[in-house]
């Protein structure tokens with residue numbers, strides 16, 4: 307069947323489409339129907355079914371006789387470890403960990419924070435939570451203690467599972483002190499912590515609160531899978547929004563299983579047994595969906611890669627992993643390819659490896675620039691598919707349905723809407739716009755299974771952030787257009803979210819940190835174009851009257867403050883001291899205009915600007931650090 311027929315089939319009978327997809331999942335009790343819309347515009351899918359995620363990701367493959375198939379490959383160039391875990395072993399390991407959590411009082415619905423680097427134990431911890439119906443919230447290791455504390459206070463975990471350390475090229479990231487500091491800062495205290503001690507650093511355990519990963523599991527009775535309702539939260543994943551308070555995206559169990567399983571063949575074109583690799587981190591949505599859940603649910607081998615595209619040890623690492631483990635479909639962020647291209651523009655490392663196993667490359671997480679796509683096509687010799695999605699949706703909104711029918715690639719477009727998504731371009735008043743015109747990208751409600759039903763403990767914020775601006779639609783926060791063939795073109799965010807090396811960050815959160823510096827009276831943070839990371843944050847600070855300290859000292863303190871409060875992942879290195887910020891007459895800072903100036907682009911002078919001369923001051927300040935066309 308052609309993509310068009312499948313998409314039209316979904317449109318005619320969305321519930322029938324998803325009920326059929328649900329057949330591929332093992333239910334303890336089948337759902338009576340697909341969509342539950344009694345509470346519209348809040349929707350749920352498969353709400354009255356009973357199901358278990360871990361059963362579907364692990365046990366059922368063992369029961370089907372595939373226990374000896376490799377489930378997880380841990381390939382860690384930063385430690386030299388290579389390890390394979392088959393589905394039988396994975397079941398024993400996860401059941402034991404789940405049993406130990408249960409023995410310490412973790413029950414269905416309890417929250418468990420997971421703060422771990424790219425080790426298989428991170429995936430096992432996620433699955434162990436699912437096994438007993440606990441709701442996990444994984445926190446990315448590049449965040450600072452205070453970000454972890456905010457998440458602890460928001461989801462109120464009964465337990466935290468962490469590793470003693472993570473390993474970044476050239477430095478050990480001391481997770482345990484970060485964890486201790488976060489617990490100190492948070493008002494909510496977990497009952498206990500489980501610490502996976504790594505050889506690179508053995509952490510001090512706090513008597514009575516912290517348990518060693520192995521000792522904790524010793525002699526416990528393994529836990530069986532606990533069926534939960536289809537609308538039971540499988541996890542909460544925090545993501546950046548406009549303000550400093552992260553949004554807790556909730557994922558319901560039933561829809562998550564059905565939708566992710568569907569994507570593996572239809573989008574990523576892999577069959578059970580083949581090796582799938584997403585080079586991301588379990589702390590991001592790509593890691594949740596495509597390192598942990600989707601490949602395992604679908605019966606694929608997944609790779610937990612602990613390294614970087616370059617420097618661990620060289621720009622050939624990705625090709626080595628693909629070749630050595632026979633990767634069929636490979637998923638990463640464009641920034642990783644830009645990093646490789648910068649080090650090895652001719653692709654010489656690639657020539658050392660046999661990549662005949664590879665079927666296609668998938669890029670997401672940020673805009674895929676044409677140069678990067680073309681370079682990847684040239685050196686890999688396989689189709690390169692851009693696809694667009696978000697933490698909120700958990701999987702592709704717009705992509706190339708390669709497993710149904712590969713559609714012609716138009717470089718710069720992530721291709722077409724997937725079944726489940728009726729994607730529209732709207733004007734400010736919410737009218738659908740014709741092909742070729744730029745507007746806000748919105749998805750007609752209901753969103754499909756597996757997408758966010760709400761935000762954790764924040765239904766009002768959910769409605770306000772996503773549903774109220776365009777009634778009847780989900781507002782994606784991206785702007786773009788659709789062409790006459792129905793291909794989508796994603797242009798920019800409509801809010802204060804920026805994308806740094808594929809990491810989603812809030813400039814609003816960084817402004818809150820800068821504003822807390824005693825010498826800063828006012829500030830703005832914008833994302834400027836960067837050839838490696840896509841965007842990087844640049845701060846502008848106006849100093850409090852009477853402050854006459856050296857500017858470079860204040861700037862250094864500002865950078866250190868952001869690193870300390872948000873984390874190294876913010877990559878906030880550059881701040882400029884300016885006298886004034888450009889504003890509208892009503893006092894709104896003209897950030898979008900500042901971005902255009904920084905990137906050396908043409909812009910229209912905002913009609914409501916208070917004092918146009920300030921733009922020249924901003925341009926001059928940016929030129930001193932190599933931006934604004936300098």
Ligand code: COA
Pocket residue numbers: 423446447448449472474475479585586587590592614615616638639641642645670671806807808809838873874875876877
């Ligand atoms: N734990 C602790 N610190 C981390 C971290 C983690 N898991 N991940 C990143 N950091 C730190 C880095 O060490 C770096 O610290 P530094 O300022 O001391 O150098 C900082 O956060 C910024 O990291 P990053 O933005 O990743 O930049 P980089 O220069 O280290 O690497 C790339 C650049 C392009 C190689 C890297 O970003 C990359 O591999 N990106 C792949 C994209 C990706 O995985 N995206 C996820 C969504 S799909």
Ligand code: AMP
Pocket residue numbers: 545591669670671672673674692693694695696697698720782783784796798799805808809810
């Ligand atoms: P995240 O929630 O971290 O996955 O970030 C989602 C945001 O990243 C989207 O709203 C887009 O702004 C951006 N993004 C993700 N994938 C793409 C893509 N393929 N093209 C352009 N932007 C993308």
